[in-house]
Amino acid sequence: MTGPADILDRYRALGWRIAAAESCTGGMVMAALTDVPGSSDVVERGFVTYSNAAKVEMLGVKEQTIYAVGAVSEEVAREMAEGALEFSNADVTVSITGIAGPGGSEHKPEGRVCFGLAMNNKPTHTETVEFGPLGRANVRANSVQKALDLLKYAADMM
Known part of the structure; x- marks a missing residue:
């Protein structure tokens, strides 16, 4: 399990900055x-893009992508992460879009997070993770941890 302080130390050593584009986690990362x-020397900015309009306006996600595959998709997660990179001074960005619950559908069940x-x-x-119907708080907490793990993975690649 990757902790925030460890990630900040790794990024600080690399001279990298982080941004996040969050939907279902609402800024929790x-x-x-x-x-x-002391996180201000690593954390560049965050985008809370809960609505589809915010994804389009703040991150440049294509309306056609949302219409074709829905907001909870790897395609939208890709465009969110790439938009956060484009519209920030970060070196690495992580994005999250999912169904925290309650609810969901047969095609997009509760606990699916991209x-x-x-x-x-x-x-x-x-990537997509199927956390399952763990309840809203648990899906969101697990999503934050997964995002932190991805940030660690990025640092490990260097």
């Missing part, structure tokens, strides 16, 4: 990172 004193990880001069990584 940035909150976890900025809970650590992630994106974008870095300068690297291909964007996306």
Whole structure:
């Protein structure tokens, strides 16, 4: 399990900055990172793009993508992460879009969360995790931990 302080130390050593584009977690990744004193030299900015309009307006997600595959998709997670990279001074960005619950549907069940990880001069990584119907708080907490793990993965790649 990767902790925020460890990630900040790794990024600080690399001279990298982080941004996040969050939907279902509503800023919880940035909150976890900025809970650590001294995080301002690593944390660049966060985008809370809960609505589809915010994804389009703030991150440049294509309306056609949302219409074709829905907001909870690896395609939208990719565009969110790449948009956060474009519209920030970060070196690495992580994105989260999912169904925290309650609810969902047969095609997009509660607990499905899609992630994106974008870095300068690297291909964007996306993945989907099926956390299942753990309840809203648990899906969101697990999503934050997964995002932190992805940030650690990016640092490990260097």
